[in-house]
Amino acid sequence: MNLLIPSTKKENKKRAITSLNPLKRYRLPLKAFGGTLMQPVVVAGDYVRKNQLVAESNSPFYNSIHSPVSGWVSSEPDWDGLYLSIKNDFLELEEDKLYFDPNDLSGEELLLLIKESGIVGCGGAQFPTYAKYLFDGDRQVDYFIVNGTECEPYLTADYALMSEYPEQILGGIACVQKIIKAKHIVITLERQNKELQKNFESSSLFASLPLAIKIVPDNYPQGGELQLIKTVTGIELRKGVLPSSIGIVVNNVATLWEIYKAVYQRQKYIERIVSLSDKEKALGGNYLVKIGTPIEEMLKYLVPEYDDRNIALVVKGGPMMGTIVEPLSASIDKGTGGLMLLPQINQKIENCIGCGYCVEVCPQRLMPLEFIQQTSNSNIPHLSKYNVNDCIECAACEYICPSEIPLISHIRRGKQLISMLKKGKND
């Protein structure tokens, strides 16, 4: 997505986390990892309390979602079952919390708590976190990598979190360590954020764990799971191979903060930090937002003159891997780390000039230019030969392309063609 506004990262990094005031209504996304839909366990008219389970699914892994407020379930799932609406009564009545001493919990009990708190990866893919800690037999975990590498331009939610809550992130790391007992724990920080190192090192918890900090280059997509594993361990993992199969666990810092809150505050995954960037740099910042917040209502709340502004597009995520929000009544989900507001841009697509820039930047050592013609021709053998399925969709090739060719669309189409062929063979 080659649509740029001036970078707001420098300004946003200095802005403290601000809580968004409660809204009248929340629309909880029911889509879970793998594309399946969670099934509501409440019906229209039910009264729910904050932190109460409202929907769950078991496929391909257990997923759940909880109410961020107390109030009434206002309708059956809408938009083909994609959302469940809760009308806020502003009473903040919470579900009864079981008392336990976090220090007494065993690894198995912590694993169950993480599972039942609806915690998924906060980095975007929303893979259920507990499933990352399931290992075959006596598999030893060699590396537990804590991803503090927020390499997408513009995004600052993780930076804000590491600035304000390092102790809580370390608390989350200690909980996970009790489950996986890794030989080494490595927190990765980009060189441009190395001032955060002292935040972690000054905590007494830091010294009590087998912890080290690794400063990594500022390059994009350094924060991608495969790139991070290579930088920390030297191991090149093929896309699709689970890190756990070679004794590696990678968690985002925001995920560890959620684990801390689940264990020490008995809070479900009902809110997250979202960074906001806009051209005027006026409303940019880092906001604590409830899961299920309708994006348009959030923007209207933050920008009173929102309706009059020349905002053509809202992008969920960063400029490289983000997706356009359509329609705006879609909600903040557990993987939304940022929103970008973009003015109207006229993109002019030219033919490929064979400059090779896309090949140079590809972290997976692919040849993106090979996918352009071949997706149009549905040339599946060619797409397979050039390993289109190994693409991690980081968008570095599209960003660098001087002809502004929408390479990601070609790549997605290529992957779709291969999967359709495979499905046809299996049917």
Ligand code: SF4
């Ligand atoms: S082909 Fe493009 S999107 Fe895919 S990994 Fe390479 S640079 Fe990233």
Ligand code: SF4
């Ligand atoms: S960067 Fe764009 S123009 Fe250059 S080779 Fe790649 S696809 Fe072609």
